[in-house]
Amino acid sequence: MAATEVTAADKAAGAQPAAKLTLLTLTMMVVGSMVGAGVFSLPRRFAEETGVAGALIAWVIAGTGMLMLAFVFQTLAVRKPELDSGVYAYAKAGFGEYPGFFAAFGYWASACVGNVTYWVLIMSTIGAIWPALGDGDTVLAVALSSIALWLFFFLIRRGVKEAAAINRIVTVAKVVPILIFVVLAVFYLDPQVFADNFGGAADAGSLFHQVRETMLATVFVFLGVEGASVYSRHARRRKDVGRATLLGFLSVFAVFASVTIVSYGIMPMHEIAALRQPSMAGVLDHAVGTWGKTFVSVGLIVSVLGAYLAWTLMAAEVLFVAAKDDDMPRFLRRSTAADVPISALVLTTILVQVVLIVTYFSDDAFNFALDLTGALTLIPFLLAAGYALKLAVTKESYGTADPGRSRDLTIGALATVYTAFLLYAAGMKLVLVSFIIYAPATVLFVMARREQGRRLFSPGELIILAVSIVGALVGLVALAAGWITL
DSSP states (O other): OOOBOOOHHHHHTTOOOOOOBOHHHHHHHHHHHHSSHHHHHHHHHHHTTOOHHHHHHHHHHHHHHHHHHHHHHHHHHHHOTTOOSHHHHHHHHHHOHHHHHHHHHHHHHHHHHHHHHHHHHHHHHHHTTOGGGTTTTSHHHHHHHHHHHHHHHHHHHTOHHHHHHHHHHHHHHHHHHHHHHHHHHHHTOOHHHHHHTSSOOTTSOOHHHHHHHHHHHHHHHHTTTTHHHHTGGGBSSTHHHHHHHHHHHHHHHHHHHHHHHHHTTTSOHHHHHTSOSSHHHHHHHHHHOHHHHHHHHHHHHHHHHHHHHHHHHHHHHHHHHHHHTTSSOGGGGOBOTTSOOHHHHHHHHHHHHHHHHHGGGOSSHHHHHHHHHHHHHHHHHHHHHHHHHHHHHHTTTOOTTOTHHHHHHHHHHHHHHHHHHHHHHHHHHHHHHHHHHHGGGHHHHHHHHHHTTOOSOOHHHHHHHHHHHHHHHHHHHHHHHTSSOO
């Protein structure tokens, strides 16, 4: 597998420059990365925790919070146009190299874990008619997923332009079935069933508790709102990054909230909570019959494959840019003449393969992976929001009488509070498991520092290292003692 790092000399020799993407393509990448496995699991995930009232409140909070994050990425794209691979670059610029490294690794790891859920859900969907695939965690399911995984690797290796073009086509193809689901669900909605589901189950706890328990599910489905900023180095016009972020977010938010709310009018919530994933298929099956389940299942497979393509591209891009900035080992800088970060792509595919194999030994791999994906992403999001807030507070990149500073200060503060609340909502279990993943990753940071002949850690970085190691050790003890389970 030949690959070379594209340098100025390479470009002079004929290597292709970074592919330039239009506003439409960037928007499609945001929508394509957000609309994946999560939307098809929403009815059950919400019905397990809350009724219509709690769902409405959760979506208002999530929509407002994620809109603030979307504004954060839009603002930073304009204020700091020189920073590529948004989430990682913003964390580094705002808080230093080691936090920036954690943001890059956490974002990458969350993308890899999230990609595993796609293959599990595809196999679980087919498993409804082919029992040998079970819930997507049998030997046959893992084997077929592994074959598909490496086929996608060779597709993406062909080049960014080709992969982005395919993603644009797939995005249109997968949104249509979801919109049809919403229309059919509205047509078959039973007002009495909807009213019975309004307050939630009698034993669901307080409304605050219900809303808190649904928040992490909303994080997973909104992952990808930062898609355009991650791929900012490929944008034809820098201002398109912020525009694509907002257009993609607003479109997808309307669809996600609609899918959740209309489902409460089709079936009693305890029946929705008992559905096999993808629960959207079960809801439509109840409404219109078997053809509805088949229709949603086909849409899911197309949707998930498109999301997998988008997320693999973004995951590899983050590692590549971090390596170019000397925050990851140099071997991750290697790219092909077609502008594909090949070493990062290989490492991404390998991690997905490893986690895919682990799912065979898991009891509830799908739901746990969904929540862990969300939890791993919260640190990068929190650091990006914190950087936007820091810029507004310190007035960096703002004029003395810049009218936009007050607006950006409010947006940065709201986005920071929202992501901090999500960490609280994730719970100690997922925070500790995240530490178990984060702490060993420091080996890559050490490799990068040694390659540069630099001091391994500053005093401040040693404190962060100590916290991550202690958190990982507590997590391992908790797992060994059975205090938390996977």
